Amino acid sequence: MLKLWRSYPVITKHVSDADISRDVIIPSARQGLTEAIAVLGLNRSDYVGIPDYIGHCVIDFIGRKATPVPVRFLPQKNTSAILIYDQWGWQKTSSARLELKRRYPNARVIWDRVDSLPLSFEDEAINGENDADIQLFSLSKTLGAGGGGLVWLSKKGWLQHAAYSDFSLVEKLKDILNDKNTNKQFNHKIDRFIRNECICDTPTLDEWLKNINVNAATEKENKLRRERINIFDREIVKQLPEWMQDQITDNTLPAPGIFPLIVNGDAERIATEISVKFSIEVLSLYHFNFNDSYLNPDWKEVVAIPLHSEITTALLASVVKYIKKL
Numbered sequence: 117m118l119k120l121w122r123s124y125p126v127i128t129k130h131v132s133d134a135d136i137s138r139d140v141i142i143p144s145a146r147q148g149l150t151e152a153i154a155v156l157g158l159n160r161s162d163y164v165g166i167p168d169y170i171g172h173c174v175i176d177f178i179g180r181k182a183t184p185v186p187v188r189f190l191p192q193k194n195t196s197a198i199l200i201y202d203q204w205g206w207q208k209t210s211s212a213r214l215e216l217k218r219r220y221p222n223a224r225v226i227w228d229r230v231d232s233l234p235l236s237f238e239d240e241a242i243n244g245e246n247d248a249d250i251q252l253f254s255l256s257k258t259l260g261a262g263g264g265g266l267v268w269l270s271k272k273g274w275l276q277h278a279a280y281s282d283f284s285l286v287e288k289l290k291d292i293l294n295d296k297n298t299n300k301q302f303n304h305k306i307d308r309f310i311r312n313e314c315i316c317d318t319p320t321l322d323e324w325l326k327n328i329n330v331n332a333a334t335e336k337e338n339k340l341r342r343e344r345i346n347i348f349d350r351e352i353v354k355q356l357p358e359w360m361q362d363q364i365t366d367n368t369l370p371a372p373g374i375f376p377l378i379v380n381g382d383a384e385r386i387a388t389e390i391s392v393k394f395s396i397e398v399l400s401l402y403h404f405n406f407n408d409s410y411l412n413p414d415w416k417e418v419v420a421i422p423l424h425s426e427i428t429t430a431l432l433a434s435v436v437k438y439i440k441k442l
């Protein structure tokens with residue numbers, strides 16, 4: 117069964133071109149979220165705006181230091197920061213970020229770009245420099261790297277791995293994992309907790325980083341995602357709002373990772389049918405914000421179709437053909 121996000125890391129032939137420094141790749145983007153809160157100096161009494169429908173890991177990793185509050189409940193005066201998320205890599209326009217700054221002029225902006233796959237992470241972060249105080253990217257969500265997060269601090273550049281505040285804790289946790297004297301069940305539990313929730317030890321990521329040029333892998337997968345988006349023909353694409361159609365035509369923008377399909381009828385039944393027929397994970401319980409606004413969302417339940425390159429273009433073409441007959 118093909119998953120909604122990649123199961124395997126992107127592979128490229130080894131190239132000697134300059135690459136992103138390994139010193140700036142932290143264990144995961146979720147840890148980058150907690151780190152962003154720490155860098156901004158926020159604590160429990162600080163409200164951090166979050167979208168209505170957001171995964172547990174955002175709430176959890178912000179909530180470790182500050183208080184996450186859905187954007188619609190945010191007080192205009194006492195809001196310390198707002199997390200904006202470009203769902204599945206669909207990037208809202210700069211006017212959406214301006215609207216946010218106008219309504220909350222004193223709030224810091226954390227731009228969660230974990231599902232966006234640009235042509236180059238560094239160039240993209242530099243482009244977004246004036247739009248947010250902090251930008252977050254994820255190598256696991258975009259390249260299937262088994263971990264890996266990047267945190268861009270406005271006017272400072274990438275957060276360095278060694279400057280990351282959990283660094284010494286991570287080293288201590290690794291010692292616990294390596295202690296062979298702990299009993300098996302405890303070891304299993306702690307292993308799951310640490311690896312899943314903290315991702316302190318990233319063997320798959322470390323191995324991948326040894327053999328890969330991240331920039332080359334990024335550019336390659338960006339193009340493959342775009343190839344797949346273009347399989348969705350005009351008839352389907354024209355149902356999307358203009359800002360999304362613009363992202364499809366503008367190859368310089370990051371490539372989204374999932375296509376949000378609006379279906380007539382029982383979304384859950386259709387998603388199950390597609391999953392069974394094509395053996396791909398297709399979910400129907402996702403709410404997607406079709407508005408080019410972080411503040412006034414237009415949530416619709418959609419069927420989510422993956423666009424990463426583990427799904428072949430031939431298979432995706434069959435899925436699209438099937439969808440058009442619905």
Ligand SMILES: Cc1ncc(COP(=O)(O)O)c(C=O)c1O
Pocket residue numbers: 144145146147170171173174201228230254255256257263264265
């Ligand atoms: C919106 C959002 N931001 C950040 C993260 C963290 O990304 P990572 O899995 O790379 O830690 C997640 C993870 O599910 C997410 O859904």
